[in-house]
Amino acid sequence: MTAETLCVGTEILLGNIVNTNAAYLASQYAKLGITSYYQTVVGDNADRIKECVSMALSRSDLLVISGGLGPTQDDLTKEAVSELLGRKMDVDDTSAKRIKLYFDKRGKKMSKNNIRQAMIPEGARIIDNNNGLAPGVLIELNAKEAAKFGKNAKTAPMILMLPGPPEELTAMWESSVAGILQKYTGQVIYSAMVKICGRTESEVAELLDDLIQSGGEVTVAPYAKTGEVHLRVTASAEDEKSAKKLVKPVIKEIKNRLGNSVYTTDEDTTLEQAVVELLLANGLTVTTAESCTGGLIAGRLINVPGVSEIFKSGYITYSNKAKRKIIGVKRKSLEKYGAVSAQVVKEMAEGVAFFTKSDVAVAVSGIAGPDGGTPEKPVGLVYIAVNVCGQITIKDFHFSGNRAKVRNSAVASALILMRQCILEYYSKLTFGDNDNE
Amino acid sequence: MTAETLCVGTEILLGNIVNTNAAYLASQYAKLGITSYYQTVVGDNADRIKECVSMALSRSDLLVISGGLGPTQDDLTKEAVSELLGRKMDVDDTSAKRIKLYFDKRGKKMSKNNIRQAMIPEGARIIDNNNGLAPGVLIELNAKEAAKFGKNAKTAPMILMLPGPPEELTAMWESSVAGILQKYTGQVIYSAMVKICGRTESEVAELLDDLIQSGGEVTVAPYAKTGEVHLRVTASAEDEKSAKKLVKPVIKEIKNRLGNSVYTTDEDTTLEQAVVELLLANGLTVTTAESCTGGLIAGRLINVPGVSEIFKSGYITYSNKAKRKIIGVKRKSLEKYGAVSAQVVKEMAEGVAFFTKSDVAVAVSGIAGPDGGTPEKPVGLVYIAVNVCGQITIKDFHFSGNRAKVRNSAVASALILMRQCILEYYSKLTFGDNDNE
Numbered sequence: 001m002t003a004e005t006l007c008v009g010t011e012i013l014l015g016n017i018v019n020t021n022a023a024y025l026a027s028q029y030a031k032l033g034i035t036s037y038y039q040t041v042v043g044d045n046a047d048r049i050k051e052c053v054s055m056a057l058s059r060s061d062l063l064v065i066s067g068g069l070g071p072t073q074d075d076l077t078k079e080a081v082s083e084l085l086g087r088k089m090d091v092d093d094t095s096a097k098r099i100k101l102y103f104d105k106r107g108k109k110m111s112k113n114n115i116r117q118a119m120i121p122e123g124a125r126i127i128d129n130n131n132g133l134a135p136g137v138l139i140e141l142n143a144k145e146a147a148k149f150g151k152n153a154k155t156a157p158m159i160l161m162l163p164g165p166p167e168e169l170t171a172m173w174e175s176s177v178a179g180i181l182q183k184y185t186g187q188v189i190y191s192a193m194v195k196i197c198g199r200t201e202s203e204v205a206e207l208l209d210d211l212i213q214s215g216g217e218v219t220v221a222p223y224a225k226t227g228e229v230h231l232r233v234t235a236s237a238e239d240e241k242s243a244k245k246l247v248k249p250v251i252k253e254i255k256n257r258l259g260n261s262v263y264t265t266d267e268d269t270t271l272e273q274a275v276v277e278l279l280l281a282n283g284l285t286v287t288t289a290e291s292c293t294g295g296l297i298a299g300r301l302i303n304v305p306g307v308s309e310i311f312k313s314g315y316i317t318y319s320n321k322a323k324r325k326i327i328g329v330k331r332k333s334l335e336k337y338g339a340v341s342a343q344v345v346k347e348m349a350e351g352v353a354f355f356t357k358s359d360v361a362v363a364v365s366g367i368a369g370p371d372g373g374t375p376e377k378p379v380g381l382v383y384i385a386v387n388v389c390g391q392i393t394i395k396d397f398h399f400s401g402n403r404a405k406v407r408n409s410a411v412a413s414a415l416i417l418m419r420q421c422i423l424e425y426y427s428k429l430t431f432g433d434n435d436n437e
Numbered sequence: 438m439t440a441e442t443l444c445v446g447t448e449i450l451l452g453n454i455v456n457t458n459a460a461y462l463a464s465q466y467a468k469l470g471i472t473s474y475y476q477t478v479v480g481d482n483a484d485r486i487k488e489c490v491s492m493a494l495s496r497s498d499l500l501v502i503s504g505g506l507g508p509t510q511d512d513l514t515k516e517a518v519s520e521l522l523g524r525k526m527d528v529d530d531t532s533a534k535r536i537k538l539y540f541d542k543r544g545k546k547m548s549k550n551n552i553r554q555a556m557i558p559e560g561a562r563i564i565d566n567n568n569g570l571a572p573g574v575l576i577e578l579n580a581k582e583a584a585k586f587g588k589n590a591k592t593a594p595m596i597l598m599l600p601g602p603p604e605e606l607t608a609m610w611e612s613s614v615a616g617i618l619q620k621y622t623g624q625v626i627y628s629a630m631v632k633i634c635g636r637t638e639s640e641v642a643e644l645l646d647d648l649i650q651s652g653g654e655v656t657v658a659p660y661a662k663t664g665e666v667h668l669r670v671t672a673s674a675e676d677e678k679s680a681k682k683l684v685k686p687v688i689k690e691i692k693n694r695l696g697n698s699v700y701t702t703d704e705d706t707t708l709e710q711a712v713v714e715l716l717l718a719n720g721l722t723v724t725t726a727e728s729c730t731g732g733l734i735a736g737r738l739i740n741v742p743g744v745s746e747i748f749k750s751g752y753i754t755y756s757n758k759a760k761r762k763i764i765g766v767k768r769k770s771l772e773k774y775g776a777v778s779a780q781v782v783k784e785m786a787e788g789v790a791f792f793t794k795s796d797v798a799v800a801v802s803g804i805a806g807p808d809g810g811t812p813e814k815p816v817g818l819v820y821i822a823v824n825v826c827g828q829i830t831i832k833d834f835h836f837s838g839n840r841a842k843v844r845n846s847a848v849a850s851a852l853i854l855m856r857q858c859i860l861e862y863y864s865k866l867t868f869g870d871n872d873n874e
Binding site for chain 1: 449450451452454455456457459460461462463464465466467473474475476477478479480482485489491492516544628637638639640642643646650658659660661664669690725727729730731732733734736738739740742743745750752753754755756758759763789806807808823835837838839840841842844
C-alpha cells in the first residue's frame with residue numbers, strides 16, 4: 001500500500017508553523033509497512049485542494065489529509081473532497097450532539113459555524129475525536145469514483161481526513177486510525193522502541209553502527225530528542241509472532257551494549273514516568289527546588305498519573321531571598337559563590353529534602369539567558385544537585401541555545417541525573433551488603 | 438511572483454526529520470512578497486523528482502528545490518533537472534577548486550564522489566556555499582524550455598536549487614538568494630499579527646466574519662492555539678509604507694471589535710510575556726500555588742527574561758498536607774469541600790500571597806485524570822483563583838482531553854484569568870477615582 005500526505009493550511013505556506021503533522025504521519029506509515037513517495041502542502045483554497053487531491057488519488061492508494069476541518073469559512077477540506085467526488089454532505093447527528101454537549105458543558109452557546117464540523121460526506125466512515133470538535137472522516141472510493149482517477153474497483157483509493165491540531169491528529173491516529181489501516185495492509189509490522197537517556201546520538205550511533213547499517217530484515221532507526229535518543233527497531237513478517245521473534249534478539253543486543261542507559265523498551269513510557277516508577281518501586285518520596293527551570297521539572301514529574309503518592313510539594317525559589325527563607329540556603333554561600341554555584345545547589349537539595357521530609361530532592365540553578373551571563377559564568381551554565389537519602393551528587397552543565405532550549409535541556413538533564421543517582425545509590429547498597437557477608 | 442517549494446529527501450518521507458526547510462523558505466517568500474500555493478516533498482528518485490519539477494514549473498514562476506545536492510549516488514536533483522530540461526552538466530572549475538581546498542585544509546583526500554557536487558547544468562548561475570561543499574544553482578528557463586511547461590518567453594519560470602542541510606540553506610538564502618530574488622519581485626508584503634486570548638476560534642470568526650471573508654486587498658487569517666487565537670493580517674503593495682497603510686485600519690477595527698481580548702499586536706510577544714509586562718508596568722509582584730498544573734504556570738512565567746524582578750518564589754502544593762502546611766489552606770475546608778473546590782483555591786490564592794508578600798497570586802486545583810474523577814467532580818474540572826491585591830476571582834473550568842491537554846488548557850486559562858483580573862482591578866480603581874471627584 002502506498003500513502004501520501006496532503007496538509008491543508010495557509011499557515012504552513014506562510015511559514016507560521018512547521019509541518020510536524022507530515023513528519024508524524026510519515027513515521028506512522030513506516031510503522032504499518034506503508035510506503036510513501038509524496039507529501040504536499042496546499043493553502044485553504046478549494047480549487048487547489050481539489051487539484052492536489054486528484055493528483056494524489058491518481059498515484060497513491062491512500063491519501064491522508066490533515067487540516068481544514070475547523071469551524072471557519074477557511075476550513076474547506078470536506079467540502080472540496082465531497083465536490084470532487086460528487087458526494088453530498090449531511091449532518092452527522094452523533095457528531096452534532098458531541099459538539100453541542102461540549103458547549104453545554106461549558107455553559108456556552110454553540111456558534112452556527114460549529115455545526116459545519118459535524119457535516120460529513122455521505123457514505124463516509126466517521127472517526128471520533130476525543131480531543132476536539134472535528135471528527136475524522138474515512139472515504140473508500142467506489143468504482144465509479146475511482147475511474148475518475150484512472151483506477152478501478154480493485155485499486156480504488158481511500159481518503160482519510162484528520163484534524164489539523166497535532167494533539168488531536170496524533171490521539172486520533174493512535175486510538176483509531178492505526179487499527180483501521182492495519183486491516184488493509186496484509187503484512188504485519190512489529191516495531192519496538194528502545195529509549196536511551198544520558199548519551200548523545202553520535203555515541204549511540206557509534207556503539208550500534210553495525211545494527212543501524214545492517215540492511216538486514218530488522219531495521220534500527222535512531223531519533224534524537226532533548227537528552228534522549230530513541231531507537232525504533234522494526235521487522236515485518238506474515239504474522240506478529242514471527243516479526244516479534246526477529247526484533248527480540250536485536251533489542252537484547254542493544255541493551256547489552258548500552259547497559260542502563262536504556263530506560264525503557266515500552267513505547268509509551270516517558271523519561272519522567274521511568275523516574276517516577278523508580279521512586280515508587282523503592283518507596284521514595286521526592287521534592288524539587290527550581291530556579292531557572294521555574295517549575296518545569298515538577299511539571300514533568302506531575303505529568304505522570306499516580307505521582308501524588310510520592311510527590312507532595314515542590315518549590316520555585318527564583319530569588320536569592322526565596323532560596324534562603326524557604327529552603328535554607330546560607331546567605332554566606334550565596335554571597336561567596338553566587339546563586340549559580342555547586343555550593344548553592346547542594347544546599348538547595350539538602351534544605352528542600354529536610355524541610356519537606358523527602359527521600360529524594362533535585363535542585364537546579366543556572367543562567368538561562370539571554371542576559372545574566374559573565375565570562376566566568378556564561379549563559380547556559382546550569383548546576384544540578386540530586387539528593388538521594390542524604391547522598392548528594394552535583395554536576396555542572398554547559399548548554400547552548402536560547403532561553404527555552406537551555407531550560408528544556410536542564411529539565412531533561414535533571415531527570416536523567418535523578419535516575420542515575422537513584423540507580424547508583426541502590427547498586428552501592430547491594431554492593432555494600434555483599435561486602436559485609 | 439508565485440513560488441513553490443520542493444524538498445527532496447527520503448529521510449523526510451520516512452518521518453526521520455521534520456521539514457523545517459519548507460517552513461523557513463515559506464517565511465522568506467512572505468517577506469519578499471512572493472505568494473506560495475504549494476509545498477511538496479519527494480524521495481531520492483529521479484523519475485518522481487522530474488514529475489514534481491514538471492508539475493511545479495507548469496503552475497509557478499519560481500521553483501525552489503532543497504536537498505539532493507550531496508556527494509552520494511542518492512543525490513539526484515541536478516541530474517534530474519538537467520535531464521528534464523535537456524541541458525548538459527559540466528564541472529564548474531571554481532566550485533571544484535573550493536571543494537578540493539576544503540579537503541586539502543583538513544589533510545584529507547577528496548573522494549571521487551565529491552566532484553559531483555561541482556557539476557552544474559550549463560547556462561546556470563552558481564551561488565557560493567560558504568558553509569558546505571554543494572553550491573546553489575539558479576536556472577532561468579529559455580523560451581523553448583518554458584514551452585514544455587505551457588509557458589512562454591515572458592512567463593518562463595526559474596529553478597533555484599539549494600543545499601538540504603538547514604544551516605547551509607539559511608546562510609545561502611540570507612547572504613545571496615534574498616538579494617537575487619528581490620530584483621525579480623516588484624512587490625513588498627507587509628503582515629502583522631494580532632494575538633487574542635480568552636475567546637474561541639469560532640467566536641473570533643463570527644465577530645470578524647466580514648473581514649476574514651472580504652476577499653479584498655487585506656487578508657485576515659485566524660490560527661487557533663491553546664486558549665488563544667492568532668490573526669495574521671497581510672497586504673501587499675509597491676512599497677512597505679503603502680502596504681502598512683492598508684493593514685493599519687484593519688488592525689484598528691479588529692481591536693475595536695475584540696476590545697482587550699487582544700493582548701498584543703507584536704509578532705514575538707507571547708501570552709506569558711503580556712502578563713509579565715502588565716505586572717511590571719503596574720509594579721506588581723507575583724506568586725503561584727499549583728496543584729494539578731504542577732509548576733507549569735510558573736514555568737511559563739519564567740520563560741520571560743527579566744521576570745526575576747517580580748517573581749520571587751512559587752509553590753507546587755500537590756498534597757492536601759502541603760496545601761495546609763505551606764500556604765495555610767484550612768483543614769476544615771479541605772474536608773468539607775475537597776481539594777478541588779472554589780473554597781480551597783480561594784484559600785490557596787490568599788495564603789500564598791500572604792506568605793510570600795506578593796501583590797498577585799494565582800492558584801490552581803483540578804482533576805487532570807485519567808483517574809480521580811467522580812460524577813460530581815469529573816476529570817477535566819479545574820478551579821482557578823486569582824488574587825490581585827486582596828481582590829479574589831474564582832472560576833471553574835471544564836476541560837476535555839487527556840491529562841496533558843487538561844493541564845495545558847489550565848495553564849493557558851490561568852494566564853488569561855490573571856491578565857483579565859489585573860486589567861479589571863485597575864479599570865475599577867480608575868472608575869472609583871472618577872466617582873469621588
